[in-house]
Amino acid sequence: MTIRILPPPGAPRRLAAAQLSNSVGDGAYYVCSALYFIRVAGLSPAQIGLGLTIAWAVGSVAGVPLGALADRRGPRGTSAALAVATAGSVLAFLLIRSFWGFLFAVLVYATAQCGLAASRQALLAGLVPPERRTGVLAHLQSMLNGGLALGAALGGLALAADTERAYLAVFVLDAVSFLVCAAVLLRLPAVPPVEGREAGEPRLAVLRDRPYALVTLLNAILLLRMPLLSLAVPLWIVQRTQAPGWLVSALFVLNTVAVMLFQVRMARPVGDLDSARRAVRVSGLVMAASCAVFAVSALPGAGWAAAALLVAGAVLQVDAEMRQSAGSWQIGFSLAPADRIGQYQGFFGTGVPVARTAGPLVLTSLILVWGIPGWLLLGAVLLAASYGMGPAVRRAESARSSGGAGGRAAVRAS
Structure with a gap:
């Protein structure tokens, strides 16, 4: 039985490279973020839970207009901009030492992530024929899991060190991974924006x-x-x-x-x-x-x-x-x-x-x-x-x- 993780060359493979790059950073972030926010930023578990709940609720609503923006302005540029915005929000976590600062940064993070998911789907739809989309998405999911596993292993090293510098390195890694994602997305062919709405x-x-x-x-x-x-x-x-x-x-x-x-x-x-x-x-x-x-x-x-x-x-x-x-x-x-x-x-x-x-x-x-x-x-x-x-x-x-x-x-x- 042949197991093929990489998608075909061209746009699908570059989309997979973008997926892999940000998932490595996310894997490390997911493992370490809670301890960073508690030990370094000085937040309580209740504050973290409340902030994340509010942020993902707002992000779920914001995904629709941001997806519509990708339709109107073109999904490649929108996706890259939202990847950069995600990187900026992650870097902002390095500076926050209060709940309100955390709430602002995590609101930007969740909103950009939800918008990025929608605009990247629109980009995929513009570059991949309909009959191949599910197969390409399966490849992207495989790359996502591989990246998360690698990132989680790197995050485990930070947990073992259990120092402020190690946690900060994880956040920098996550931010860089999204900047790499944006650079890869910009190398894809442009997908023209849709025409204006009908009357x-x-x-x-x-x-x-x-x-x-x-x-x-x-x-x-x-x-x-x-x-x-x-x-x-x-x-x-x-x-x-x-x-x-x-x-x-x-x-x-x-x-x-x-x-x-x-x-x-x-x-x-x-x-x-x-x-x-x-x-x-x-x-x-x-x-x-x-x-x-x-x-x-x-x-x-x-x-x-x-x-x-x-x-x-x-x-x-x-x-x-x-x-x-x-x-x-x-x-x-x-x-x-x-x-x-x-x-x-x-x-x-x-x-x-x-x-x-x-x-x-x-x-x-x-x-x-x-x-x-x-x-x-x-x-x-x-x-x-x-x-x-x-x-x-x-x-x-x-x-x-x-x-x-x-x-x-x-x-x-x-």
Whole structure:
């Protein structure tokens, strides 16, 4: 079996290089940022949590107009500018020593990150034919995980040193990684901006596209799986099972390596909306099975048995993750008008910051408070959302096909 991580030469490979560069910095940042803000900046955990929640909430809203800006001004320049803005916000973290300074910097950081994600999707759409986009995105996801793993290892060195200088070096690395990302993006071919709006068309048409909003909502529910391995499962292992604590790290590595090696292969069958619906539907079944396996790991028994069940649950979880990712990429692009990719991707991408802000509260409430029934309820919710995606996509597809000439499918509220 041949495993190919690098995408084909040309624009896809340069997009992957940009993805890899900033993900290395982000990996180091994610590992070290909390301790830096507490030990160096002098913030409390409550202040950090509040600031991040506000920032990602604002960022999720800002992603739509920034995506629309990429449509109007051209996604290459917009993406590069937002990468530079992200680098600037990271450098600002080096200077903050108060909550208000932190809040300002993290607001810029989250807003630029959400806008960068939307504009980079618009850039990809302008450079890659529709039938190849899901495959290229799978390559980018593999590069993302590889970069995060490398960055996390570098961040681990800073944690081992546990000095202010080491933490500052991590933030400088993250800022430089985004500057490199901007430089790589500027070397891509320019994608021309879209023409002006038609008479009477709203500036942010996606906000009136109810079928697309339903698809986005269901996708956001499915993305609640994101904090599982970083928060819910580690706490579950420590508080509810007899498995060894080191298994937390092993499961995270398992997930990262699996996505890096197999995401491209899992995305290969997804090339249209029918295959995307099937991928999401199957992902829901696999995710429900994963939740059930995680649940029974808390039953009385030997530690090795609990560990085996947790590994099995993690394997099912990453399988579901890769299927759902491939299906959602295809759906998000296929249902967006060709001349509104930026704003539509900005809206579709709100599921990620929503999962980052609401996911921890939802998952800890379900799993740690309710225990085994909470796992089963989570699996049922994700299964229902995955099966609901099929009818929602068909409705949005029908509305898109009747939405007018020129590829505009923004459905006006009636």
